[in-house]
Amino acid sequence: MLHLLIAGAMAMAVPQQMDTTFAVQPDGRLAVDTYAGSVDVRSWDRNEVRVQATYNSRSDIDIDHLGSTVAIDASADNGMADVRFIIHVPRSFRIIVDGVRTDAIVDGVRGDVVIETVGGSITVRNVIGRVTVESVSGWVKVEDVRGRVSASSTNQAVRLARINGDVMAETVNGSITMLALDATNVAAETVNGSITIGSTIRDGGSYTASTTNGSITMAIPDDANASFRTSTFSGSVVSSMNLTLDRRRSGEQSFRIGSGSARITLESFQGTIRLVTPAELNDAKNGQKNK
Amino acid sequence: MTMEHWTDRLSEYVDGDLDAATAAAVDQHLVECDECSAIVADLRFIAKSAAALDDVDPPSHVWAGIAAAINAPVAQHEAGAGVIRMDAHRTSRRSITMSMPQLAAAAIVLLMFGGAVVASLGPRTERTTVATAASPADTGSNSTAQSAPSEDDPRAAVQPATADVRGTPARERTQPRVGSSARTASRSGTLASSPAPVGGYDAAISELESAAGLEDGRLDPNTTRVLRQSMQTIDGAIADAREALATDPANGYLHRHLDRTMKQKLDLLRQASKIERGGA
Numbered sequence: 080m081l082h083l084l085i086a087g088a089m090a091m092a093v094p095q096q097m098d099t100t101f102a103v104q105p106d107g108r109l110a111v112d113t114y115a116g117s118v119d120v121r122s123w124d125r126n127e128v129r130v131q132a133t134y135n136s137r138s139d140i141d142i143d144h145l146g147s148t149v150a151i152d153a154s155a156d157n158g159m160a161d162v163r164f165i166i167h168v169p170r171s172f173r174i175i176v177d178g179v180r181t182d183a184i185v186d187g188v189r190g191d192v193v194i195e196t197v198g199g200s201i202t203v204r205n206v207i208g209r210v211t212v213e214s215v216s217g218w219v220k221v222e223d224v225r226g227r228v229s230a231s232s233t234n235q236a237v238r239l240a241r242i243n244g245d246v247m248a249e250t251v252n253g254s255i256t257m258l259a260l261d262a263t264n265v266a267a268e269t270v271n272g273s274i275t276i277g278s279t280i281r282d283g284g285s286y287t288a289s290t291t292n293g294s295i296t297m298a299i300p301d302d303a304n305a306s307f308r309t310s311t312f313s314g315s316v317v318s319s320m321n322l323t324l325d326r327r328r329s330g331e332q333s334f335r336i337g338s339g340s341a342r343i344t345l346e347s348f349q350g351t352i353r354l355v356t357p358a359e360l361n362d363a364k365n366g367q368k369n370k
Numbered sequence: 371m372t373m374e375h376w377t378d379r380l381s382e383y384v385d386g387d388l389d390a391a392t393a394a395a396v397d398q399h400l401v402e403c404d405e406c407s408a409i410v411a412d413l414r415f416i417a418k419s420a421a422a423l424d425d426v427d428p429p430s431h432v433w434a435g436i437a438a439a440i441n442a443p444v445a446q447h448e449a450g451a452g453v454i455r456m457d458a459h460r461t462s463r464r465s466i467t468m469s470m471p472q473l474a475a476a477a478i479v480l481l482m483f484g485g486a487v488v489a490s491l492g493p494r495t496e497r498t499t500v501a502t503a504a505s506p507a508d509t510g511s512n513s514t515a516q517s518a519p520s521e522d523d524p525r526a527a528v529q530p531a532t533a534d535v536r537g538t539p540a541r542e543r544t545q546p547r548v549g550s551s552a553r554t555a556s557r558s559g560t561l562a563s564s565p566a567p568v569g570g571y572d573a574a575i576s577e578l579e580s581a582a583g584l585e586d587g588r589l590d591p592n593t594t595r596v597l598r599q600s601m602q603t604i605d606g607a608i609a610d611a612r613e614a615l616a617t618d619p620a621n622g623y624l625h626r627h628l629d630r631t632m633k634q635k636l637d638l639l640r641q642a643s644k645i646e647r648g649g650a
Contacts, residue, residue: 179590197593197645215645216596233641234596251600251638270634271603289630291607310623312614330623348610348627 097140100129106171106190107147114153115161115180117199122170122187134162173208182217191226200235209244218253236272246278254293258364269293273350277360280305282340289346296353297345298360304337307354310346318354377625380406384413405622412629589646597642604635 105126111118116134128149132140138160143150149168153160168174173190176183182199185192189207200217203210203224210228212219218235221228225243236253239246245264248255255267260278265286267274273293278286280303288295299305299320309316310331325333334354345352355363382388383396400407589597611628618624 198590198596215593215641233600233638251634252603268630268634270600270607270631289627291610291627291631310627312618312621312624312627329618329621346623346627348607348614 093136095134095136095138097130097132097134099142100127101144102126103128103144103149103169104147105169107149107169108173108175108190109149109151109166109168110175110177111151111164111166112153112177113151113162113164113181114155114159114178116153116163116178117182118164118166118176118178118184120164120166120168120174120176120183120185120188122172122189123167124170125167126169127167128169128172129167131165132162134160138162183212201230255288258360275360277357280341280343282338284341285344286341287344287346289344290350291348292350293347294350294353295345295347296355296360296363297343298355298357299336300357302337303341304339305335305341305343306339307334307336307343307345308332309334309352309354310344311348311350311352313349314347314351316352316354319356319359320354322354377406377409377620377622380409381413384410405626409622409625409629412626412633589642593645597638597645600638601635604631604638607631608635 103126109120109128111120128144130140130142130151132153134140134153135155137155137157139154140160140162141150141152141154143152151164151166153162153164155161168188170187171189174185174188174192174194176185176194176196178194178196178199180198181196182201183194183196184202185194185206186203187205191208192203192206192210192212194201194203194212194214196213196217197215198217199214201212201214201219201221203212203220204222206223207225209226210221210224210230212221212229213231214235215233216235217232219230219232219237221230221238221242222240224241227244227246228239228242229247230237230239231248232250232253234252235250237248237250237255239248239255239257239260241259242257243261246257246260246262247266248257249266249268250272251269252271253269254272254274255269256275257265257267258275258277260276262278263281263284265276265278265284265288267276267288269290271292272290274288274290274295276286276288276295276297278298280286280300282304286297286305288297294314306325307322308331312330316332320336322334322336325335327333379388379392379396383393386393388396396406400410608628608631611624611631615621615624615628
C-alpha cells in the first residue's frame with residue numbers, strides 16, 4: 080500500500096508542485112476526487128501511474144494505492160482544494176473523476192470512463208470502453224470512442240463525434256451535435272438548443288431527438304431502412320430527400336424509406352426538423368467551419 | 371374509439387379505477403395506439419418514481435399550507451377536464467385522479483419533500499429569442515408547416531428541395547409562436563391555474579423551495595444560478611406546452627411533449643438534490 084500525504088497548509092503561498100510515480104497493475108482503476116482545477120488523464124505503455132500536481136497552499140493531496148485501485152483525493156481546510164493534475168496511467172485503466180469546479184480530460188484509455196463535474200468542462204477521446212460523463216455548467220465533448228456513451232450537460236453544449244456504440248446525450252440549455260456515429264440506438268434531448276445527428280441507420284435501430292426551442296437536423300443515408308415520425312407544434316419539417324408520407328395528423332407526420340426497419344423519432348416543439356443527406360450535412364458543417 | 375376519447379381516462383386506467391368493461395376497451399385501444407401506449411408507460415413510470423421516494427416529513431409550516439389547501443372544499447371541476455376529483459367532506463376513500471402532467475408535477479413535489487431540493491422555480495419569465503443554427507435544407511420552399519395540417523393525408527409526397535440548400539441562410543425564429551407566460555388551463559389541466567387543491571403547485575413549490583434552503587447559500591452561487599436558469603428554461607417550455615395544449619387538446623404530441631418536459635424538470639431537481647448532497 081502506498082500512501083502519500085502532501086500537506087500544503089504549511090507551505091508558502093506560491094503554487095506547489097508534486098510529481099510521483101509508482102508501479103500498478105495494468106488493468107486497475109483510477110479514482111480522482113477534487114474540488115477545483117483540472118484533471119488531465121493520459122495513458123502510456125507502462126505499468127506505472129505518474130501523478131503530477133500543481134496546487135495552492137491550502138490544498139492537500141492524498142494518494143492511496145490499494146490493490147488495483149489508485150485513489151487520489153484533493154482536499155482543503157475550506158473544502159475547496161484547487162489542484163491541476165496531470166496523471167499518466169496504464170492503457171487499460173478505468174477512470175473515475177469526481178469534481179466540482181473541475182475541468183476533466185481523459186485520453187487514450189481502454190477502460191470505462193466516468194466523469195462528474197459541476198462547473199467544469201469535459202473532454203474524452205480515444206477510448207475503448209463505456210463513457211459516462213456529466214457536467215452542469217460546462218460543455219461536454221466525446222470523440223473517437225468505441226463503446227456506449229452517455230453524455231449530459233445542463234447549461235452547455237454536448238458534442239459527440241466518431242462514436243462506435245449506442246449514444247445518449249442530453250442537456251437543457253445547449254445544443255447537441257453528434258457526428259460520424261456508428262450506432263444502433265441514439266437518443267438526444269435538449270430543451271433550448273438545436274440537435275444535429277449524423278449516424279449510420281441500422282436496421283432495427285432506434286434514433287430519437289427532441290427539443291423545445293431549436294432545430295433538428297438529421298442526415299439520412301441513401302441505403303437506410305427507416306420509419307420516421309416527426310412531430311412539431313409550430314415548427315416545420317423540411318426535407319431535401321424524396322420521402323413518402325405515410326400519415327399525417329395533428330402535429331405529426333410519418334414517413335418511410337426502404338423497409339422501414341429502424342425507428343426514427345424527431346420532435347421539436349417550435350423548431351425546424353430537417354432531413355438531409357450525409358453530404359449536405361458535411362457541407363453544412365464545413366461551411367460553418369469556414370465562416 | 372379514438373385516442374382523443376381515451377386520453378382523459380388513461381390516468382384512471384393506470385390507477386385501476388376503471389370498471390372492467392372500460393378497462394378492457396382501453397386495453398384494446400392501447401394495442402392500436404402507440405401514443406396512448408406511450409402515455410400509459412410514462413404514467414406508470416412517474417407513479418413508480420413517486421412511489422419509490424422516501425417518506426420524509428416536511429417542515430410543519432410547509433405541510434400546513436398544503437394541508438390547508440387539501441382540506442379546503444373543492445369547486446366543481448369540468449368533467450371533460452379529467453383533472454382532479456376530491457371531496458374534502460368524504461371521510462371514506464379519497465379519490466384523486468390526476469392527469470399525466472399533474473402526476474408528474476406531483477412526483478416533483480414529492481421529490482422535493484424527499485430530498486433537499488434547491489432548484490429555483492421562481493416567477494416564470496418571458497423566454498428570449500430562439501434562434502436556429504445555420505443548417506442545410508432550410509430553403510423554406512418545401513417546408514411542410516404543420517400548424518394547420520390536413521388530417522390523414524396518406525401517401526402525399528414531400529417534395530424534394532429545389533434550391534441549393536448550401537447557400538441558404540437559416541431562418542431566425544425571433545418570436546416563439548407560443549408565449550411562455552400563459553396560464554391557460556388545458557384539457558389536461560394546468561396546475562398553476564387549477565382551482566384544485568394540489569393545483570397550488572406553484573405556491574407549494576415556492577414554500578418547499580424556501581424550506582429546502584435555496585436562499586441560505588448551501589449551494590455554490592454559480593451552481594445555483596445555472597440551476598435557476600435551467601429551471602426557468604424548463605418552466606418556460608412547460609408553460610408553452612400547456613398553452614399549446616389549451617389550443618389543441620387532442621394533440622398527442624403535445625401531451626408527450628409536456629410529459630417529457632416535466633420529466634426533464636424532475637431530472638433537474640434530482641440533479642440539484644444530488645449536487646446539494648455533494649456539497650457543490
